[in-house]
Amino acid sequence: MKRWCVFALCWLACNAWAETETALNKVEVATDLPTLERGAETVMTVCVGCHSLKYIRFHELAKLGMAKDKVDTWRGSNTMGTAISSQMPADAALASFGKAPPDLSLMAKARVGEADYLYSYLLGYYTTPEGATGNHYFPATKMPDVLAVAGVTDPAQRAQLEQKAREVTSFLAWAADPRAQERQTLGYYVIGYLLILTTMLYFLKRRIWAKLDKA
Amino acid sequence: MTDSNVLDNADRRDFLGKATAAVGAAGVAAACWPFISSMNPSTDTLEKATTEVDLSTIPEGQMQTVAWGGKPVFVVHRTPAQIAAMKDSQGGHDPQVDAERAKDPQWLVVVGVCTHMGCIPSKNEDGWLCPCHGSVYDNSGRILHGPAPKNLAVPPVKFVSAEKIIIGEA
Amino acid sequence: MVSRVLGWIDQRFPLTPFIKHELTDYPTPRNLSYWWNFGFLAGFVLVLQIATGIFLAMYYKPDVNLAFDSVQHIMRDINYGWLLRYIHSTGASAFFVVIYVHMARTLYYASYHKPRELMWWTGQVLMLLIMATAFMGYLLPWGQMSYWGAQVITNLFGVTPFIGDKVVLWLRGDFAVGDATLTRFFALHYLFPFLICAVVVIHLVALHTVKSSNPSGISLADKDNIPFHPYFTIKDFFGLGLYLIIFCTFVFFVPGTFIEAANNIPANPLVTPPHIAPEWYFLPFYAILRAIPDMLGGVVAMALSVLIFAILPFADRTSIPGGAHYRPVYRAMFYLFIVDVLVLGYVGSQPPTGFVVPLGQVSTFIYFATFFLLPFISKWEERWMRARGLPPELMALFEKRPPRAKWPRKGEAK
Numbered sequence: 001m002k003r004w005c006v007f008a009l010c011w012l013a014c015n016a017w018a019e020t021e022t023a024l025n026k027v028e029v030a031t032d033l034p035t036l037e038r039g040a041e042t043v044m045t046v047c048v049g050c051h052s053l054k055y056i057r058f059h060e061l062a063k064l065g066m067a068k069d070k071v072d073t074w075r076g077s078n079t080m081g082t083a084i085s086s087q088m089p090a091d092a093a094l095a096s097f098g099k100a101p102p103d104l105s106l107m108a109k110a111r112v113g114e115a116d117y118l119y120s121y122l123l124g125y126y127t128t129p130e131g132a133t134g135n136h137y138f139p140a141t142k143m144p145d146v147l148a149v150a151g152v153t154d155p156a157q158r159a160q161l162e163q164k165a166r167e168v169t170s171f172l173a174w175a176a177d178p179r180a181q182e183r184q185t186l187g188y189y190v191i192g193y194l195l196i197l198t199t200m201l202y203f204l205k206r207r208i209w210a211k212l213d214k215a
Numbered sequence: 216m217t218d219s220n221v222l223d224n225a226d227r228r229d230f231l232g233k234a235t236a237a238v239g240a241a242g243v244a245a246a247c248w249p250f251i252s253s254m255n256p257s258t259d260t261l262e263k264a265t266t267e268v269d270l271s272t273i274p275e276g277q278m279q280t281v282a283w284g285g286k287p288v289f290v291v292h293r294t295p296a297q298i299a300a301m302k303d304s305q306g307g308h309d310p311q312v313d314a315e316r317a318k319d320p321q322w323l324v325v326v327g328v329c330t331h332m333g334c335i336p337s338k339n340e341d342g343w344l345c346p347c348h349g350s351v352y353d354n355s356g357r358i359l360h361g362p363a364p365k366n367l368a369v370p371p372v373k374f375v376s377a378e379k380i381i382i383g384e385a
Numbered sequence: 386m387v388s389r390v391l392g393w394i395d396q397r398f399p400l401t402p403f404i405k406h407e408l409t410d411y412p413t414p415r416n417l418s419y420w421w422n423f424g425f426l427a428g429f430v431l432v433l434q435i436a437t438g439i440f441l442a443m444y445y446k447p448d449v450n451l452a453f454d455s456v457q458h459i460m461r462d463i464n465y466g467w468l469l470r471y472i473h474s475t476g477a478s479a480f481f482v483v484i485y486v487h488m489a490r491t492l493y494y495a496s497y498h499k500p501r502e503l504m505w506w507t508g509q510v511l512m513l514l515i516m517a518t519a520f521m522g523y524l525l526p527w528g529q530m531s532y533w534g535a536q537v538i539t540n541l542f543g544v545t546p547f548i549g550d551k552v553v554l555w556l557r558g559d560f561a562v563g564d565a566t567l568t569r570f571f572a573l574h575y576l577f578p579f580l581i582c583a584v585v586v587i588h589l590v591a592l593h594t595v596k597s598s599n600p601s602g603i604s605l606a607d608k609d610n611i612p613f614h615p616y617f618t619i620k621d622f623f624g625l626g627l628y629l630i631i632f633c634t635f636v637f638f639v640p641g642t643f644i645e646a647a648n649n650i651p652a653n654p655l656v657t658p659p660h661i662a663p664e665w666y667f668l669p670f671y672a673i674l675r676a677i678p679d680m681l682g683g684v685v686a687m688a689l690s691v692l693i694f695a696i697l698p699f700a701d702r703t704s705i706p707g708g709a710h711y712r713p714v715y716r717a718m719f720y721l722f723i724v725d726v727l728v729l730g731y732v733g734s735q736p737p738t739g740f741v742v743p744l745g746q747v748s749t750f751i752y753f754a755t756f757f758l759l760p761f762i763s764k765w766e767e768r769w770m771r772a773r774g775l776p777p778e779l780m781a782l783f784e785k786r787p788p789r790a791k792w793p794r795k796g797e798a799k
Contacts, residue, residue, distance in 0.1 A: 106649040202623055
C-alpha cells in the first residue's frame, strides 16, 4: 500500500512538472468524416503551400471516404498513389524562413501535448506591442499566422477560428494515426474476449484448487 | 498434456475445463492471424496494381513490354493483316476467339509469361516462340503447339482514351 | 492414436518422461503466491517479443535513410503492422515491469540464498542481456530520442582509461552514431533474444535442481508439494489472462504511452531535443549516472548499481530464512530500497536542476548504503531476533540443522 502511494505521488509530481509554460487549451479531437473533410480542405489549400504530408497518399484520403472530386482537385495531375508534397520547393522555403517547414504527417504526435499543443499553437498567435506577430506556445516559430488569429477579439469570429483550428487538428491527428479507429474497435473485442476467458480461467482455477484439501 | 489430470472426477463431464480450453484455443488461433496476414502484400503494394501505358509511342506492327505487378506485359500494335488472320481462327489446344482476348482488335495486351514454366517468349512475325521449351503462340497470344497448356493470360485493360490504357483495371 | 504416436517417440526420445518429470508431475510448493507467476509471464513476454520482432524484421530496414520510413510503412501499410509494432514497443516496457517484479519477489523473500545463488546470477545475466537488447532496439526506429539516447550512452564508454576514444569509435563504427551503428545494433538486437533463450534454459535447469522457494522461506516437506499440472498450469494461465488484459489495454488504447513525442521526429544529428531521457526502465540507473559529477565516477557508479546485486548471496549474512517474511529489519530495508528506486526513477526523468540534484545524490547514497550495510545489519538483526525468541517453526528448523557454515578464517581448521 505504501509503495503505491509513493509511486502515485511521484507520477503526479512528474505530470505537474511537465507544464511549466503557458497552459495548453484542451481540444476534443473529432473523428467524424465531415470534420475531417473540412480539416483536409484547410490543410490541402492552406498548409500544403509550405508543408508536406509525406506519409499520406491520396489513396488514403479516398479510402477514408472523402469525396472523389475533392481528392481529384487536391491531387491535380498526380496519381492517387502519390504522397502529399508541399507546393513550395525546399530551397525557396530555406530562403524565406531559414529552415524547411516540417512535414506534418506525424506533427500531432511529435510535440508534447499532442493535439492540445497543435490546437493551442494555431490559436496562440498574438500581436506584440511593436506590431510584430508572436506565438505564445512556440516563440521562435517562423510560421506566419495562417488562420489570422492575432488581434481577433470578436467572440463569434473567435469561435469560428477555434472551429477551424479544431478541424485542422482533427485531420492532422488522423494523419498521424490513420488506423486509430480500427485499433480501438479491435481493442474492445480483444479486451472483451480476454475478460470472458480470464473469468472462465478463474473459476476453473478455483475448482481445480478446491480438490486439493479434499484429496 | 492429456486431459486425464484435469478430469479428476471422471464421472462428471468437465464442461468448464473443456469450454475454457476451447475458448482459449480459439483465442490463440485468432492471435495467429495478424502475423500471417502481415506477410500478405501491403496496401501500398496493392495500390500499385495498375500500370498506365501511352499507346501513341507504339507504331503499327511494333510491341512494347511494360511492367505490371512485377511481370512483363506485351502491348502489341497489330497490323490489319495480323488482325484479319486472327479473326477467323480459334487458336490451338486452348481454343478462344480473338475478340474475347482483344476488345479493340488493334491492341493486343497479354502477360508475357509462358504458361508452361514461366519463361518470357520472344516475339516473331507470327506471334511468339518461347525459347525454353519451344511453345509457339499466335498473334493473339494463343498457344498453337508446344508444352504450354494455356494461352498467354489477358490482364484487365481499360481504355482511358484512344491513346492511353490502364492495365490492371477493368 | 495420440498415445500410439507418443509411444513410438518414447522408445526413441524421452519425450513423455521428460514432460512428466519437468512439467506435469514436477513437485511445487503448494503455498506459492501470485508473486511466483512472474517468471512464467517473463517467458511469455520473451516469446511474444521474438514473434513480433521477427515479423517486424520482414519489413524494417536498418539503414539511416530508410529506417524511419520503414517504421511508418509498417504502421500505415502493412496488414496489422501497427499491431505488431505496438505489441513490440509495449512489450519491451512490459518485459521490464515483469522482471522488476520478479526480482523484487526474490529480494523480498531473500530467495537468492543458498542453494539458489546460481539462479540469482543467471537471472542477473538475463537482466543484463535484456537491458542491452532494449537499448539496441531503441535505436532502430531512428527517431530523435533513439539517436540522441544512443549518442549519449555510447559516449560514456569514452571514460575507459587510455583507450576510451578508440572504444567509442569501435562501438559506433563511426565518429558519431550513424549507419554503421544502426546496422550492427539491428544485427545484435536480433541475436540477443536467442542468447536470452539459452540463458533462460540454464536458469530453468538451475531452478529444477533446487526447486522453487516459497513464501514461508522454509523448505517444505514432500507432502506439501503438489504437482505443477494442473494446479500451477491453471494458475499461470489465469495470471496470464490478467496480464493480457492490462497489456492489451495499453496496446489498443494508449499505445503511445511508451513512445516519446520526440521519437516521432526523424533523427537529426544537428539538433538535440530539449531533454534527452532514456525509457522509464533505465531512469534509476540514469539518475545514478548523473548523481556523480565526475564522468568516470558516474559510469562506474551506474555499472556498479546494476552489478552489485550479485553480492547479495554473500552480503546477506543471516541464517534466518524467508527474507522479509520473518525479518522485520530486512523488510524495512526492502521497502526503503523500493521507495529509493522509485525516487531515483523520478530524479532520472527530470532535468538535473534545483532540488533534483541533491535528491538524486541522497538517493544514490541510500541505494549503495543498503548493499554495504546489509552484512552488518543482517548479522545484528539475527542476534536481536534470537535474543527476542524465534517463532516455533524457525526454532524447529534450527534444532534440526546447525547454524550456516561460515567461511573458515585464517588459521582455523576447515
